Each structure stands twice: as structure tokens, then as C-alpha cells.
Amino acid sequence: MLALFGSLLAGSRWSDASLTPKLALDLEGGTQIILQPVTENDEEVTPETISEAIAVIRQRVDSSGVAEAEITSQGGRNIVVALPGRPDAETLALVRTSAQMELRPVLTVSGPAPVEDPAEADPAADPAATAAPTDGEPAAADAAATPAADAAATPAPAPEAAATPAPTETAAPSDEPGKEAPDNASDLTYYATPKVQADFAALDCTDPANLTGGVQGPADRALVTCDPDGTAKYLLGPVEIQGTNIANATSGLEVTQTGATTNNWVVNMELDGEGTRIFRDTTTRLQALTQPQNQFAMVLDGLVISAPSLATGVIISDGKAQISGDFTRETAATLASQLNFGALPLTFEVQSEEQISATLGAEQLEKGLIAGLIGLGLVVVYSLFQYRALGLVTVASLIAAGVLTFGVISVLSWTQGYRLSLPGVAGLIVAIGITADSFIVYFERIRDELRDGRTLQAAVDKGWERARQTILASDAVNFLAAIVLYLLAVGGVRGFAFTLGLTTIIDLVVVFLFTHPLMLLLARTKFFGEGHPLSGLDRRRLGGTAPRYAGRGRVVSAGNAGTASLESTSEPKVPVTAGVGGSGQTIAQRRAAAAAAARTTEPGPDAAAPDPSPGDGAAEPTSGRTEGNEH
Amino acid sequence: MASGFAQWGNDLYTGRRSYDIVGKRRLWFLIGAVLVLISAVLLVRPGLNPGIEFRGGSEFRINEIVDPAEQPAIDAVTAVSEEEEARVSRIGSNALRVQTATLTSEEVEEVRTALAEAYDVSTDQVTSSFIGPTWGADVSDKAIRGLLVFLGLVTVVMTLYFRNWRMAAAALIALFHDLVVTVGVYAAVGWEVTPATVIGFLTILGYSLYDTVVVFDKVRENTVGVLDQSKATYAERANLAVNQTLVRSINTSVVALLPVSAILFVGAFILGAGTLRDIALALFVGMAIGTFSSIFLATPFEVALRQGEPKIKEHTARVLRSRTAASEGGEPALAAAARASGQIRPGTHLGTAAQPRRKPSKR
Numbered sequence: 001m002l003a004l005f006g007s008l009l010a011g012s013r014w015s016d017a018s019l020t021p022k023l024a025l026d027l028e029g030g031t032q033i034i035l036q037p038v039t040e041n042d043e044e045v046t047p048e049t050i051s052e053a054i055a056v057i058r059q060r061v062d063s064s065g066v067a068e069a070e071i072t073s074q075g076g077r078n079i080v081v082a083l084p085g086r087p088d089a090e091t092l093a094l095v096r097t098s099a100q101m102e103l104r105p106v107l108t109v110s111g112p113a114p115v116e117d118p119a120e121a122d123p124a125a126d127p128a129a130t131a132a133p134t135d136g137e138p139a140a141a142d143a144a145a146t147p148a149a150d151a152a153a154t155p156a157p158a159p160e161a162a163a164t165p166a167p168t169e170t171a172a173p174s175d176e177p178g179k180e181a182p183d184n185a186s187d188l189t190y191y192a193t194p195k196v197q198a199d200f201a202a203l204d205c206t207d208p209a210n211l212t213g214g215v216q217g218p219a220d221r222a223l224v225t226c227d228p229d230g231t232a233k234y235l236l237g238p239v240e241i242q243g244t245n246i247a248n249a250t251s252g253l254e255v256t257q258t259g260a261t262t263n264n265w266v267v268n269m270e271l272d273g274e275g276t277r278i279f280r281d282t283t284t285r286l287q288a289l290t291q292p293q294n295q296f297a298m299v300l301d302g303l304v305i306s307a308p309s310l311a312t313g314v315i316i317s318d319g320k321a322q323i324s325g326d327f328t329r330e331t332a333a334t335l336a337s338q339l340n341f342g343a344l345p346l347t348f349e350v351q352s353e354e355q356i357s358a359t360l361g362a363e364q365l366e367k368g369l370i371a372g373l374i375g376l377g378l379v380v381v382y383s384l385f386q387y388r389a390l391g392l393v394t395v396a397s398l399i400a401a402g403v404l405t406f407g408v409i410s411v412l413s414w415t416q417g418y419r420l421s422l423p424g425v426a427g428l429i430v431a432i433g434i435t436a437d438s439f440i441v442y443f444e445r446i447r448d449e450l451r452d453g454r455t456l457q458a459a460v461d462k463g464w465e466r467a468r469q470t471i472l473a474s475d476a477v478n479f480l481a482a483i484v485l486y487l488l489a490v491g492g493v494r495g496f497a498f499t500l501g502l503t504t505i506i507d508l509v510v511v512f513l514f515t516h517p518l519m520l521l522l523a524r525t526k527f528f529g530e531g532h533p534l535s536g537l538d539r540r541r542l543g544g545t546a547p548r549y550a551g552r553g554r555v556v557s558a559g560n561a562g563t564a565s566l567e568s569t570s571e572p573k574v575p576v577t578a579g580v581g582g583s584g585q586t587i588a589q590r591r592a593a594a595a596a597a598a599r600t601t602e603p604g605p606d607a608a609a610p611d612p613s614p615g616d617g618a619a620e621p622t623s624g625r626t627e628g629n630e631h
Numbered sequence: 632m633a634s635g636f637a638q639w640g641n642d643l644y645t646g647r648r649s650y651d652i653v654g655k656r657r658l659w660f661l662i663g664a665v666l667v668l669i670s671a672v673l674l675v676r677p678g679l680n681p682g683i684e685f686r687g688g689s690e691f692r693i694n695e696i697v698d699p700a701e702q703p704a705i706d707a708v709t710a711v712s713e714e715e716e717a718r719v720s721r722i723g724s725n726a727l728r729v730q731t732a733t734l735t736s737e738e739v740e741e742v743r744t745a746l747a748e749a750y751d752v753s754t755d756q757v758t759s760s761f762i763g764p765t766w767g768a769d770v771s772d773k774a775i776r777g778l779l780v781f782l783g784l785v786t787v788v789m790t791l792y793f794r795n796w797r798m799a800a801a802a803l804i805a806l807f808h809d810l811v812v813t814v815g816v817y818a819a820v821g822w823e824v825t826p827a828t829v830i831g832f833l834t835i836l837g838y839s840l841y842d843t844v845v846v847f848d849k850v851r852e853n854t855v856g857v858l859d860q861s862k863a864t865y866a867e868r869a870n871l872a873v874n875q876t877l878v879r880s881i882n883t884s885v886v887a888l889l890p891v892s893a894i895l896f897v898g899a900f901i902l903g904a905g906t907l908r909d910i911a912l913a914l915f916v917g918m919a920i921g922t923f924s925s926i927f928l929a930t931p932f933e934v935a936l937r938q939g940e941p942k943i944k945e946h947t948a949r950v951l952r953s954r955t956a957a958s959e960g961g962e963p964a965l966a967a968a969a970r971a972s973g974q975i976r977p978g979t980h981l982g983t984a985a986q987p988r989r990k991p992s993k994r
Contacts, residue, residue, distance in 0.1 A: 026906070084793035270937040353686075355692075365727075368907050371897035375890025382885055386636070422906045423830055429894055430834060430914060433887025434841065440886065441845060444879045451644050455985050473792055474841045477785060481837030496830045496910075500837070531635040 007411065021406075021413040024421035024495065027361040030084040033095055035348040037079065045346070047073070052341035053348075054079055054300045060094050062341060070419070078351060101243025101342020105286065106307055107191060108235035108293035112205030112226065166605070184567050191222035191237055197452045227304045234304050236297050238350060240282055243273030243300075243342030247319075251332035254324060267329035267335045268320065276319025285315045305338055313360040319362065364422055372429045379436055385447055388444055389527070393518055394439045401510045405503055427499030434478065435507045441474075441513060442467040446519070462521045464516055471511060640878040649937045653870035656931030663798055663808050663928050666920075670815020679814070682823035683762050687741055691729040692722070696750040699912045704729045707745035711738055733761070763890040774829050778836065782806075787842060793851055801933035802843045805924040809839040811918040820912065827906040830915025836886070838914075839921035842880070843929045849876045850930055857946070864947040869934045873926060884922035891915050 037045050038054055050073045058071050058165055070082040081095050178509045205226035223236040247270045254264040280358040308323045384391035412418040445467040449459035482501030486494055522528045532600060642648035683690055701719040708717035708731055718730040734742065739759050747754040782803065789799035813835055817828065850872040857865050891914045911955030919982050
């Protein structure tokens with residue numbers, strides 16, 4: 001617990017943690033959009049596709065400058081986008097657009113910064129920025145590493161070409177192509193119109209606003225865009241292969257012609273029939289071109305995720321391309337899953353769009369907390385009333401559980417991004433009752449044992465043994481409910497299930513590591529051990545009615561300890577066993593039976609008592625022993 | 632009073648005072664069946680009132696209004712769309728919620744402006760949402776799937792833990808009763824069913840079983856070795872268990888209900904419609920009913936099931952026979968006392984610490 005709060009404190013001091021948990025949208029206010037991804041041909045949406053779609057949306061939202069957007073998958077089927085505050089219509093539209101994968105030939109590559117004077121568009125002015133390898137993109141080339149026959153695309157060593165024909169500076173660059181029809185998709189003269197040239201020069205990929213993606217661009221025109229990290233900008237030809245033409249993509253270690261496995265991570269892409277045909281033509285054409293026009297850009301959601309160049313002398317005719325380069329296991333897997341995502345284009349259907357006012361959330365939270373405090377107060381009053389001083393143990397345990405819960409939620413909110421929602425708060429308040437119940441079960445068991453005539457220490461031991469089993473069983477059921485709810489449910493139900501499960505665990509931790517040790521300590525004190533009337537463990541009030549063997553052949557029957565008046569009632573106070581099954585009787589039971597039998601013949605409470613000191617018979621041996629142990 | 636309650640608890644524990652809960656099980660079953668029937672009727676008429684998450688539609692919230700009267704909102708909506716009937720409810724101290732059927736985005740804008748004018752606030756204070764009709768259905772779909780999986784798992788766990796499927800079956804019957812009655816009461820109150828309500832219902836699952844498990848644990852403890860003795864029948868031992876846990880059941884339900892009723896009170900009277908109120912009502916009813924069923928339904932059901940077992944049947948008959956024989960022998964009172972005794976088996980050694988000891992001699 002100390003470690004928990006220590007780390008939290010340290011985290012808030014030196015990192016971005018805060019001492020209070022972060023709040024979910026319904027308490028903080030904001031906009032929540034629930035999207036359902038729909039495929040065009042009713043293909044099943046796999047969890048991988050969903051997580052890739054989430055990555056695409058995250059790229060858009062993060063780049064559009066919305067802080068702390070929360071994008072999660074809901075039940076493996078829907079995507080929940082939670083945006084704090086009130087985002088503008090543009091951001092909302094951005095979230096809803098579908099993402100497509102396209103393969104376009106690269107016409108020009110340059111550094112990310114905008115060029116004011118098109119004459120400076122010569123990328124030689126800024127070669128360092130482009131050559132820098134990025135995470136997702138194999139920019140650093142390793143041409144030697146790809147001698148594979150069928151396969152073959154090596155990333156560009158350094159983009160060198162430029163907007164070669166510097167456009168004349170006119171006020172409004174014309175969008176007219178330089179000639180009637182393009183010779184092929186890499187025809188710079190046709191696609192790089194003066195307007196495209198100017199756009200390309202002006203594009204600033206270091207500005208996050210340009211990295212949102214979502215703009216697909218017309219398929220038959222050139223596209224000016226960036227890579228997702230903003231480290232390079234591209235002028236791309238028209239779409240040649242659609243993402244749907246990708247049959248499959250996998251990542252793995254490179255296998256050479258001889259079948260030996262090298263240590264290089266590669267991505268293997270397989271195209272379908274139509275894609276194979278187009279790609280054969282394309283690779284044939286690209287083979288004749290020089291850098292960077294022998295590069296082929298994979299455009300996901302309008303951003304270039306990878307632009308490998310074709311290895312010299314390779315024409316891919318079987319539709320199986322191998323992309324090699326400076327991959328790690330992770331980056332190769334990422335690219336493969338991005339390509340797979342592109343193979344299954346998704347459109348997003350808006351299921352609900354909800355705006356939550358911040359003031360309303362704050363009011364709900366405030367009132368909810370007040371309700372929780374009132375409830376806690378009532379619980380405290382009730383348990384003090386019922387259990388006297390023992391109620392304080394309940395209160396202390398509840399406080400311990402509360403503090404622990406708060407700490408765990410804060411830490412989770414810091415490290416895991418957990419956010420407390422209103423159903424979560426409700427779960428916490430409900431947990432007060434369930435947590436307090438563990439203590440009640442425990443105390444009642446101790447009292448039961450006291451009634452059976454055990455000393456307090458023995459009663460705590462034995463009671464704990466039995467209560468532990470009950471608490472474990474019932475908490476297991478509760479925890480099971482929480483887990484099933486969490487795994488299968490969606491949205492608010494999840495937040496609720498989470499707090500329910502968390503508090504169940506914390507309940508166990510507190511009972512095992514706090515309440516029980518505390519009880520063991522308290523059982524040794526005089527106040528509790530002797531059963532002070534205010535301790536809640538008063539043996540006289542609990543009436544340890546079972547006859548207890550007090551040594552030397554005497555039986556202590558607590559029934560006549562202080563409550564003599566009750567004996568005059570018709571019911572016999574001391575439960576006695578009759579002759580049936582008498583063989584199983586203990587000495588004590590037999591004696592008690594004899595006493596009871598005597599009473600039926602000559603009524604009179606004191607006469608029947610086998611105990612020589614009826615005044616305080618039950619407590620006396622105990623107290624003497626307890627003192628003896630302590631001093 | 633507390634001492635009276637404690638004394639009552641003692642008497643229940645020792646069996647000096649005992650409520651014949653198991654014996655009168657027909658009465659409890661009848662009450663349970665009637666409750667379930669009434670709930671079933673309530674579910675049909677008036678039926679549950681589905682919230683906007685289940686109907687689908689547009690929702691507006693107007694914040695920071697001075698006079699939370701409902702009529703201007705209804706008028707504002709009808710001004711935009713003739714046949715539209717708006718549902719207006721108050722949220723918190725100074726906000727209103729207006730729900731309509733699905734509107735086009737132009738209509739949404741118009742209604743927003745109209746509402747802002749009607750309540751004399753800026754349009755910024757009017758938020759709008761669109762909720763698809765499938766979303767709520769999705770939530771409940773998941774909830775029902777979760778329910779089924781949970782029930783399956785919990786049956787297995789309880790059967791393993793109690794080593795008897797009858798306990799699991801009885802617990803599930805009690806659970807079913809709790810759920811139906813809770814949903815029925817919710818229908819009777821007429822509040823909208825929102826995902827928060829569904830959460831509340833699902834929690835009842837956990838809570839009802841939790842409560843039942845605690846009682847069953849005592850039943851199990853009391854009936855260990857019940858066949859090896861002839862003083863008490865299985866039903867009597869189980870009844871003793873229910874009586875012994877009665878104090879715990881009461882204390883627990885009071886402690887659990889106190890915070891929930893605090894939320895319910897705050898939610899219903901201060902906050903108005905919303906998550907807290909919906910969860911709290913479902914929980915309040917469910918917990919109260921859950922306590923009732925764990926005492927009066929679960930154990931009697933379990934006993935009824937167990938008495939079908941040949942072994943138990945034979946044992947019960949044997950005990951009753953020997954008891955009749957004993958009473959003919961003239962010891963009725965003692966036999967009754969034996970039945971109520973706290974333990975079947977003789978006590979065990981309590982450890983050396985429990986032995987009387989000579990005080991250490993002071994030197």
C-alpha cells in the first residue's frame with residue numbers, strides 16, 4: 001500500500017500522473033461517437049481489422065490536435081471514440097470517414113518542410129530529413145539484402161529527384177495537364193500539373209494538421225501527401241492497385257532462394273488475380289525508371305505508410321511481393337496488418353453520437369459522491385450500533401478499503417489510462433455493502449464461536465477459519481460475475497464490472513491483510529478479550545449457552561450467568577440432549593441433560609446449576625487465563 | 632434494543648428460538664410464485680418503458696436554465712416538427728432533457744435554436760445527440776449473452792464447491808425469482824430502461840448469488856454428517872442454518888441497502904433521470920428481494936430437492952420414527968431440545984489455551 005501511494009506520489013511529481021483518477025466522458029463532458037465498421041461484402045470483421053481501424057482513427061484524431069481522445073473497441077465489434085470538450089464539425093466528420101488503402105507510383109519525394117520558392121524545391125537542399133528512417137517505414141535501404149528472385153522491393157536509399165521542371169511562378173498555377181493523355185501512371189509531365197507542383201511545394205509535413213489523413217484524393221489524379229510521421233512528403237501518381245486487390249500480407253523472417261532463413265524481417269504481400277496482372281505491368285514499367293520513380297507507395301487513409309523501391313532487374317509477375325528493409329519484428333507486423341486492413345475496406349456506420357455537458361457530469365459526480373458519503377455514514381452508524389466497538393473495526397476496514405481502492409484506481413488511471421465513469425462510481429458505492437458484508441460474516445462467526453463457549457482467541461481462530469471459506473466462496477461468485485460482465489459487456493457495463501471486480505479483490509485483500517490481523521491483535525487486549533460490555537463481544541450478552549467443560553469435572557453453563565430471569569420462562573435455556581443417540585454424548589452433555597432433567601422435577605434456576613460460582617461463571621476462567629497469558 | 636437484538640440473535644443461534652422457515656416452505660413458495668406472477672403481468676402491462684438507447688432517436692439537453700418548466704420545450708419541438716411528441720424530463724437542478732424520434736440534421740439544428748430561444752440560453756448550452764436504435768439492443772444482446780455464460784459458469788462453480796448440484800439449482804431458482812421480480816417492479820415504477828438499468832439488473836445476479844452462497848455455506852456446515860446421527864432430520868438442520876444466519880442476513884442487507892438507498896434518494900429527488908437513479912432503483916429492489924429469497928426461497932427449495940434423495944428420505948423417516956418411539960417413552964421436551972442443539976457432533980478439543988491454568992506464581 002505504501003509502495004502504491006509512493007509510486008503514485010512520485011509519478012505525479014515527476015511524470016504526468018495526477019493524484020486523482022481521470023474521469024470518463026460522462027463525468028467530464030465531451031462527445032462520444034460509437035461507430036460500427038461495416039465491410040462492403042458482409043465479410044466478418046476480425047479484431048485485428050478493428051484494431052487497425054482504431055489506429056487509423058487515432059492517427060486522424062491525434063493529428064487534428066484533439067487532446068486526450070479515447071478510442072477503444074467495444075465488445076470487439078464497435079469502435080467508441082470519446083472526444084473531450086466540444087469538437088468542431090470537421091473533427092467529427094474526420095472520425096466518421098472510412099479509410100482506404102491504395103497503391104500509387106511515386107513521382108517525387110522531398111523533405112517535409114514547405115518550399116517557399118519553387119526553385120529551392122531541389123531536395124538536395126534538405127536531404128538529411130528524408131533519409132532519416134522512420135518507425136513504420138523502411139526508409140533506410142539495404143539493397144543487398146534483397147536478392148530474392150520473385151520478390152523485390154527495396155526502399156529508397158535517399159529520395160533524390162525533385163520537382164524537376166520548376167514551374168513558372170504564376171498567380172494561380174494552372175491545373176491543366178502538360179499533354180493530352182498520360183503515357184502511363186508514372187508520367188510526370190501529365191500528372192505533375194503546375195497546380196500539383198505548387199501544392200507539393202507548399203505542403204508542410206511538419207505541421208500535424210497535415211497528418212490527419214482521411215483525404216483520399218481522386219483515383220485518377222496525382223496525390224500530394226505525407227508519411228504519417230511527417231518526415232517526408234510525396235507526389236504520387238494515380239491509383240494503380242486498390243487495397244482490395246491485396247489478397248494477404250504476412251510478416252516473417254526472410255527466406256533466401258536456398259531456403260535458408262536470414263535474420264531480416266520482411267513483409268510478404270500477395271495480390272489477387274487482377275492485382276497480379278496490374279502489378280506485373282507496373283513493375284515492368286518501374287524497372288525502367290530511376291529513383292524515386294521506381295518507388296511504389298502504399299497509401300493508407302491518404303498517408304504513405306511505406307514506399308519501397310523496386311530492386312534492380314526484378315519484375316514481379318506472380319503477384320507475390322516481398323518488402324524488405326530496416327524492419328524490426330514489430331514494424332514488419334504493423335505493416336503487414338496495415339496491408340491486411342487495406343484488403344478489407346471498412347466504412348463506418350454511426351450508431352450513436354452523444355454530447356455530454358461537462359456541468360451535468362460534474363453535478364452527477366458531486367451528488368453521487370454525496371450519496372456515497374451519506375451511505376457510508378449510515379453504514380458506520382449501523383455497525384457501531386450493532387457491533388459496538390467492533391463496529392470501529394468495520395469502519396477502519398472500510399476506510400482502508402476505500403483508500404486502497406482510490407489508490408489503485410488512480411494508479412490504473414495513470415498507467416493504464418483507466419477512466420472513472422458514472423456506472424463505475426455506482427459500482428464503488430454498491431461495493432460498500434459487499435465489503436462490509438465480509439466483516440459482518442466474520443464477526444457473526446466469531447460470535448457464534450463465542451456462543452459455543454470458546455475463548456475469544458480460540459473463537460477468532462475458529463471463526464476466521466469458517467468465515468474465510470464463506471468469504472472466499474461468495475467473493476468468488478461476485479468476482480466471476482464481474483469478469484463475465486467485463487468480458488462480454490459493452491460500454492458503461494464494463495466500467496461498472498471493472499470497479500465491481502476491483503473492489504471484490506480489494507475486499508479480500510483488506511479482510512485477509514487488515515481486518516483479520518487487527519482482530520488477532522484486538523483479541524489479546526483486555527477490553528475485547530474479557531468481553532467488555534461495549535466491545536461487542538460480551539460473552540454475557542452473547543450468552544455462551546452451550547455447556548462448557550470448565551475442568552475438574554465441572555461444567556460451566558453460561559445460561560445462568562446473569563440472566564436468571566430468563567430461566568423462569570417455559571423454554572429450557574440449556575439445550576440438552578435426550579436419550580436418543582446417547583452413545584455419542586459427551587460428559588458435558590450428559591451432565592447438562594441430568595441437570596435439565598432435575599430441573600423438570602424441581603424447578604428453580606439456581607438449584608440446577610452445576611457451577612459452584614453462578615454469578616459470572618462463563619467469563620471468569622477466561623479472564624484469569626487471558627491475564628495470565630499477557631503478563 | 633440492541634441488547635434485545637443480540638439476545639434474539641443468540642436464541643436463533645442456539646435454537647432456543649426458531650422460526651420454522653423450511654417447514655412452512657409451501658407458504659414461501661406460494662408467495663414467491665405470486666410475486667413472480669404479478670411481475671409477469673406487470674411486464675406485459677404496463678410493460679417496460681424502453682429508453683432512447685433502445686428506441687433510437689435524437690436527444691437534446693438544455694443546461695443552465697433558470698426556469699425548468701417542461702411546456703416550452705414541447706412547444707419548441709412541435710414548432711419544428713408537427714407530429715413530433717417530445718419526451719421532456721428534468722435532469723439535475725437546472726437542466727432539461729428532451730427526447731424526440733430521429734430527426735434530420737437540419738431539423739436538429741432548428742430544434743436546437745428553438746429550444747435555446749424558448750429557455751433564453753445560448754445555443755452552446757443546448758447539446759444534441761443522436762442514438763441509433765441498435766445500440767441499446769447491442770448492449771442488451773451482450774448482457775443476455777453475459778447472463779447465460781455467467782449462469783453456466785456459476786452452476787459449475789457452485790456444484791463443485793458444494794459438491795451437490797441441488798444447491799446450485801436452488802440458488803438459480805432464487806436468482807430467477809429475484810430477477811423477474813426486480814424487472815417487474817421496475818416496469819411498475821415506469822422509469823425508462825437505460826443501459827444503466829441493465830447494469831443494475833446484472834448486478835442483482837452477483838448479489839443474489841452472493842447472499843445465497845453465504846446461507847448455503849452455513850447449511851452445508853450444519854448438515855455435514857447429518858446421516859450419521861439420528862437426532863435431527865436434514866430439514867431441521869437446514870432450518871437451523873437459516874435461523875443462525877438470519878442475523879447476518881439482516882445486518883448485511885441493511886448495510887448493503889443503506890448506500891443504495893442514499894443513491895436512490897439523491898438520484899430520484901435531486902438529480903432526476905439519469906444513470907444513478909436507474910442503477911439505484913434496480914439495485915434497491917433486487918437487494919431487498921435477494922435477501923428475501925436467500926432466506927425464504929433458496930434453502931427451502933434446496934431442502935425440497937434434497938428430500939427427494941433416497942438417502943435423505945430414508946434418514947428423515949428413521950429420525951421421525953425414533954422420535955415417535957421416544958415420545959411414547961415419555962421424553963418429548965428433551966427430544967425437542969436436542970433437535971435445536973447447535974452441534975451435531977460433540978465438541979472438539981479447544982486447544983491447550985482453553986484449558987484452565989494455574990496463575991503463574993509470582994516470585
